[in-house]
Amino acid sequence: MSRIQVITIIINCVFIGYIARLITKGKLREEYAIVWCLCTFVLVLFSFWTKGLNLMSKVFGVFDPPNLIFTAFIFLILIYLLHLSVVSSKSQHSITRLTQEIALLKEKMKKADGTDQND
């Protein structure tokens, strides 16, 4: 086993451990964790299975194996970023609705008790 293999495997293990910690602490929702776990799994897989990359490049018809990694991962990252934009747009919409509803409720409450204008 070459040195770089050992290094990637250790880093991946630390990474998976960190994701697990984030989930148990409730800082990361499981649905986002799936993507990160999958990515790490792929990395671990290829660090054990060194011939796999060459094989994959041949299957996809890529001349230089590292190019396959860059292409695949840049594509994945772009898709994931798009997904995050969708998530953030959705939460922005929810925040708008909530803020509006709170403003209306505050006004309703004020009308109901007929108390001081400035709270």
Added chain:
Amino acid sequence: MTKILIIIPCYNEGNSLPLILEQLLHLKLPAHFKMEIAVVNDCSKDDTKWVAGLYPIVLLDLLVNLGIGGAVQTGFLYARENGFDLACQIDGDGQHPPWELIKLLEFYDQTKTNIVIGSRFLDEGGFKSSFARRLGIRYFHWLNKLLTGGNIYDSTSGFRLFDKAGVALAAEKYPDEFPEPASLVLFSKYGLSIKEVPVVMSERIAGISSIRNFKSVYYCIKVTISMLFIFIRKKA
């Protein structure tokens, strides 16, 4: 009796708000109208909330800054919930003289148009804007004609009167940033009638426009995109 809600979206308009509210409260509307005023405080950093609290009005206080679209929509939600027949947006910066509201109401009474827009460009006189802004407005006139088939000159005007159908639609879906031109596409798509009435607008009393120079290119692009997407979006 026709109940009308005046929606005043405010972001840091503490200086100009008292004058507008005074003018509005002293405004004599035709007898069959009953007016109520809602100030929407869009999380202002100045004393807007305190100033608004001094007047006998409805204060809708947003905890998070939503931008003009979200703020005005809060007013529409209030109007829908409380059964108002009409709602009119008047900007908090003093750009829209309250007495011009009567022209919109008269026009509504005669035609029962769903959306009545107070327009700067049908009449001589009043506030003339800069060349770049006029260019932008001409572009939006063209784009609006392309997408709605209507002939609206001042599609960026925020001085607009909505009837019940307009309020219901705007409460449901209203674009959040730079909503005016984009919402016209929405309204025409749902078959609401849109007409313009010439009004005289004044220069803002205080505060700064939400559309500054360096933002205007972004404005054009964003509005174009949102108009196009509202145009091709399926009706829900």
